[in-house]
Amino acid sequence: MTQRVKFYQTGTWTVGNRLLDAEKRTVQATTERRNALTSGHRACQGCGEALGARYAVDAALAAANGKVIAVNATGCLEVFSTPYPESSWQLPWLHSLFGNAPAVAAGVAAALKAKGRTGVRVIAQGGDGGTVDIGFGTLSGMFDRNDDVLYICYDNEAYMNTGVQRSSRTPAGARTATTPAVGPHPGNPPGQGKNPALIAVAHEIPYVATASVSDLHDLEDKVKKAMSISGARYIHIHVPCPLGWGARSCDTIKLARLAVQSGLFPLWEAQDGEITKVTPIRRPVPVSEYLKLQKRFRHVLKDEAMVAAIQDIAERNIRRFGLLGQGEE
Amino acid sequence: MxxxxxxxxxxxxxxxxxxxxxxxxxxxxxxxxxxxxxxxxxxxxxxxxxxxxxxxxxxxxxxxxxxxxxxxxxxxxxxxxxxxxxxxxxxxxxxxxxxxxxxxxxxxxxxxxxxxxxxxxxxxxxxxxxxxxxxxxxxxxxxxxxxxxxxxxxxxxxxxxxxxxxxxxxxxxxxxxxxxxxxxxxxxxxxxxxxxxDPDDPVTMxxxxxxxxxxxxxxxxxxxxxxxxxxxxxxxxxxxxxxGRRSGEMVAPYRLEGAKTVVVAMGSVNGTIKDVVDDMRGEGAAIGAVKVGAFRPFPLSGLRYALSAAKRVVVIEKDLAPGLGGVFASNVRMALRGLPTPVYTVIAGLGGRTITKAALKETFARAMADEIEDPAFLGLKREIVEAELARMHEKPRSGPMAENILRQMGLVGYRL
Amino acid sequence: MFQIRIHGRGGQGVVTAAEILSIAGFMEGQHAQAFPSFGSERMGAPVMAFCRLDEREIRLREPVMAPDALIIQDTTLLHQVDLFQGLDRRHGYLIINTTKRYDELGIGEYVNSFLPHHICTVAASEWARKFIGRPVPNIALLGAFCALTRRVKLESLQEAVLEKFPGRIGEMNQKAAAAAYDAIRLN
Structure with a gap:
């Protein structure tokens, strides 16, 4: 369990690592961190996905004693990390297609089982488009068969690699290249989209969690926990995209935190079809605090009804997950 | 066993x-x-x-x-x-x-x-x-x-x-x-x-x-x-x-000695073709066959060699490139490029249409007389096609042709 | 080459009958080929299956257009499908699963031109009901086929039945086949 440090050294709550017992410090803070996604890659400045991937894969490697194979869907993460003939990956890594990473990973896991290579673990990763849209059939199949794979989705809420088009994770009101801020109802229409983490829970797989790059301890704990379990596991990580969201590169962590604290991106865990843990919101903020830092919502802020509708989404999350309650710490 | x-x-x-x-x-x-x-x-x-x-x-x-x-x-x-x-x-x-x-x-x-x-x-x-x-x-x-x-x-x-x-x-x-x-x-x-x-020797693939x-x-x-x-x-x-047996030959000739007309095909239809070749040989026809066992890699030179003495080639093909004719036949033509040998395309067996000995024999006979259209469609029901063409000409609009044809044929079940 | 065509409906074991007959032929050292009419496998739909027996390798892949023997498992097909297509009435064999007479089936005139020992009716569904408990006439009809055509020995058929259906189901089918065989031989 994460030890919550009550001593806030800075306004960003990033402190505390050095005040913890050594074994409770983050993987990222240790000198042995593996840098699975090493420096030199071509991600944008402030890329939430690059950060999330390094956090998650390093944590997985630490949990599996370095014996991890990664499968990657097509997308930003794949493109910026492996421009031929270079690679930023410090672990065996396979990219096949946009929509098949879960199935490819299932095949890798089957091969390891057939070969008796126990101890080697499989993770698969992709963005929201590759995971929640084009790859959703294969993801559901992987859940259904309970394949021994940890799937990690880095959710930046649109197709960033192809130039910021709408995905089924694009939030209500957001402007993208295919939901432009024009006409009487600008931006992404409300009432659309899906929640893959809850759909994963509906598959009753052993472990599901949501996480954010704003809470490194929590993210690493969830990866570690997922790696301690076998079968199909799913972690959905919220990763801001400065380019696609129209935000400052230095605001990536802040935006991720505001998404959590406003209730728009609840953090929770589920095991075998039941939600087992919810991270309560410590200091609630109105959604406008989150929206106003992003150009994709600029038109929304002029529309009170739309802001209210987005606030309603946040309130519903807060009610549904009990985010203001005494959620287990 | x-x-x-x-x-x-x-x-x-x-x-x-x-x-x-x-x-x-x-x-x-x-x-x-x-x-x-x-x-x-x-x-x-x-x-x-x-x-x-x-x-x-x-x-x-x-x-x-x-x-x-x-x-x-x-x-x-x-x-x-x-x-x-x-x-x-x-x-x-x-x-x-x-x-x-x-x-x-x-x-x-x-x-x-x-x-x-x-x-x-x-x-x-x-x-x-x-x-x-x-x-x-x-x-x-x-x-x-x-x-x-x-x-x-x-x-x-x-x-x-x-x-x-x-x-x-x-x-x-x-x-x-x-x-x-x-x-x-x-x-x-x-x-x-x-x-x-392999984690012990990590590669990026x-x-x-x-x-x-x-x-x-x-x-x-x-x-x-x-x-x-x-x-x-x-x-x-x-x-x-x-x-103790030969399987997987890319180019397998059958009774090519003195064959002026050579039939080329892939897959199971080669069995029926061999029976037809035997029958026609029995009747004195200079016909032979070549089975192509690999479409990729395509045996260009092997096929060219096998067909080098042929006066004409008939390709039996279970595929169609609409507007062009045969896909396999185009590849066979590639093997014969520069040679004057005519290559006749016979589109056959599409969607499971029966390929009978009788129909093949009749087709080969026409090919041997160089009286065959190219591409030819084995067993095509001309009257059905022409009625639908006439209807389309009369009342041109988009829509599926398949249902019209079935209605025309009054087809309820599969027949031979 | 000896060619057999079997007509029936989905669920009556038409395809299985052709397969078993081919196995029986194979057991006698013959070359044999069996295949279905490749339809959808809906219960009750008209189905046909083919079998060829020969001393030489069978290369021909066309359906059996001109059968030497025709087996009709279900007489409700008689006036719905062109069952007799390609059957030579002077030399061909005809085996029908029925308890009725030919004229009752409306084919009295048609069967007149067959050789008397080339044609028979078999109460195959009754034999099946008796020995198997279900009116699946396919194997009993094969018993009659062996008796009538002598193209395949009953022993080979019995062996093939057991290969396809090891155990009790196979044994019950063997009894149905033997009963039908005896009924035709004694006729």
Whole structure:
């Protein structure tokens, strides 16, 4: 369990690592961190996905004693990390297609089982488009068969690699290249989209969690926990995209935190079809605090009804997950 | 051991003898019996530690064997028709990654109109995916080709499709000699990949390749096919030495001595063609046949050699390039480029249309008199086509032709 | 080459009958080929299956257009499908699963031109009901086929039945086949 440090050294709550017992410090803070996604890659400045991937894969490697194979869907993460003939990956890594990473990973896991290579673990990763849209059939199949794979989705809420088009994770009101801020109802229409983490829970797989790059301890704990379990596991990580969201590169962590604290991106865990843990919101903020830092919502802020509708989404999350309650710490 | 068994059952036994480590499949007619049998063998523990994945689509079937092969396992799947199109993206991917996967294709037409019967339009649609494509004439050959396919695939690191005519072979009971495990083991060593996903030796597979190197990657795929042209005949010889029969020949001539007219075809129809050739030879006709056993790599020079004495060539083809004619026939023409030999295309057996001896004989006779249209459509019901053409001319509007034709024919069930 | 065509409906074991007959032929050292009419496998739909027996390798893949023997498993097909297509009435064999007379079936005139020992009716569904408990006439009809045509020995058929259906189901089918065989031989 994460030890919550009550001593806030800075306004960003990033402190505390050095005040913890050594074994409770983050993987990222240790000198042995593996840098699975090493420096030199071509991600944008402030890329939430690059950060999330390094956090998650390093944590997985630490949990599996370095014996991890990664499968990657097509997308930003794949493109910026492996421009031929270079690679930023410090672990065996396979990219096949946009929509098949879960199935490819299932095949890798089957091969390891057939070969008796126990101890080697499989993770698969992709963005929201590759995971929640084009790859959703294969993801559901992987859940259904309970394949021994940890799937990690880095959710930046649109197709960033192809130039910021709408995905089924694009939030209500957001402007993208295919939901432009024009006409009487600008931006992404409300009432659309899906929640893959809850759909994963509906598959009753052993472990599901949501996480954010704003809470490194929590993210690493969830990866570690997922790696301690076998079968199909799913972690959905919220990763801001400065380019696609129209935000400052230095605001990536802040935006991720505001998404959590406003209730728009609840953090929770589920095991075998039941939600087992919810991270309560410590200091609630109105959604406008989150929206106003992003150009994709600029038109929304002029529309009170739309802001209210987005606030309603946040309130519903807060009610549904009990985010203001005494959620287990 | 000689057995009287169903083609699918025989192929499942052959695949099992190749000691696959991961099998992944999604059901589609007429492939089902093959994977049903394999799933039973896995469940019975007869394939050791082999994993059988019941996946949710053909796309996942091919994707998971991509993962398995990349992780160093001998991987197998089977499909047909819509299934091969549904996995098309991954079919190309497997070839581009040089993964030695073996896949059975129970050749079946592609819709619309939906049709479960045999033709070659499914595997033909993947002709340029980079996969090697071997075609079986009989169930014995289908069995043998699978054993050869694994060795071929793993030797040159390319995936191989074994094509067998849906229903005509997959559902036919005939005499098949199933080899022993010892025989297969002596021919096919365990899979030893050049590189694989391994935490002790991490590699990146599937990186993006830009304009600076993509041409080279594709050129090397071309080279792989040229290499296969040399390798496959050697494997056929080696197979013959160990198993005592010749299977998998890329170009197999039949009664070519003095043949002025030569019929070229792929797959099971070659059996019927041979019977027709015998009949016509008996009547004094100078006719022979060539079976093409590999569509990819395409045996250009072997075929050119076999057809060098022919005055005319008749290609029987179970596929159609609308507006152009034959796909296979175009490839045969390529083999004869620079020669004046006419190559007649006969489109036959589409969607399972019966190819009878009588119809073939009549067609060959017309070809021998050089009185055949090109392309010709074997057994085409002219009156139906013309009525629909007239209707379309009278009342031009878009919409499906299939339903109109069925209505016209008053067709309720399948007839011979 | 001896060619057999079997007509029936989905669920009556038409395809299985052709397969078993091919196995029986194979057991006698013959070359044999069996295949279905490749339709959808809906219960009750008209189905046909083919079998060829020969001393030489069978290369021909066309459906059996001109059968030497025709087996009709279900007489409700008689006036719906062109069952007799290609059958030579002077030399061909005809085996029908029925308890009725030919004229009751409306084919009295048609069967007149067959050789008397080339044609028979068999109460195959009754034999099946008696020995198997279900009216699946396919194997009993094969018993009659052996008796009538002598193309395949009853022993080979029995062996093939057991290969296809090991155990009790096979044994019950063997009894039905033997009963039908005896009924035709004694006729």
């Amino acid at each position: 000689l057995k009287q068994i169903e083609g699918s059952n025989a192929v499942a036994q052959a695949v099992a003898l190749c000691r696959p480590e991961v099998i992944s499949a999604y059901p589609i007619t007429p492939q089902t019996h093959i994977v049903e049998d394999l799933s039973a063998l896995v469940r019975q523990g007869k394939l050791g530690n082999c994993q059988f994945l019941n996946v949710e689509s053909e796309f996942a079937a091919m994707s998971s064997v991509i993962g398995a092969s990349a992780a160093g396992a001998r991987a197998y799947t089977a499909t047909a028709s819509q299934g091969i199109l549904f996995m098309a993206e991954a079919v190309y991917n497997a070839a581009g990654m040089n993964l030695p996967i073996v896949m059975t294709v129970g050749n079946r037409a592609i819709g619309a109109p939906i049709n479960i019967w045999n033709d070659h339009s499914d595997s033909m649609a993947m002709a340029n995916s980079g996969w090697l494509q071997l075609h079986a004439e009989t169930n014995q050959e289908a069995v043998d080709l699978h054993i050869i396919a694994f060795k071929l695939a793993e030797t040159i690191s390319m995936p191989v499709m074994v094509c067998m005519d849906g229903f005509i072979l997959t559902h036919a009971y005939e005499r098949v000699d199933i080899p022993t495990q010892q025989q297969v083991d002596s021919f096919l060593p365990p899979f030893a990949p050049m590189q694989m996903l 599937g990186a993006m390749v830009g304009p600076e190197a993509f041409m080279e990657v594709r050129y090397l795929m071309h080279q792989k096919h040229l290499q296969a042209l040399d390798l496959l005949p050697r494997l056929v010889d080696e197979f013959e030495t160990l198993f």
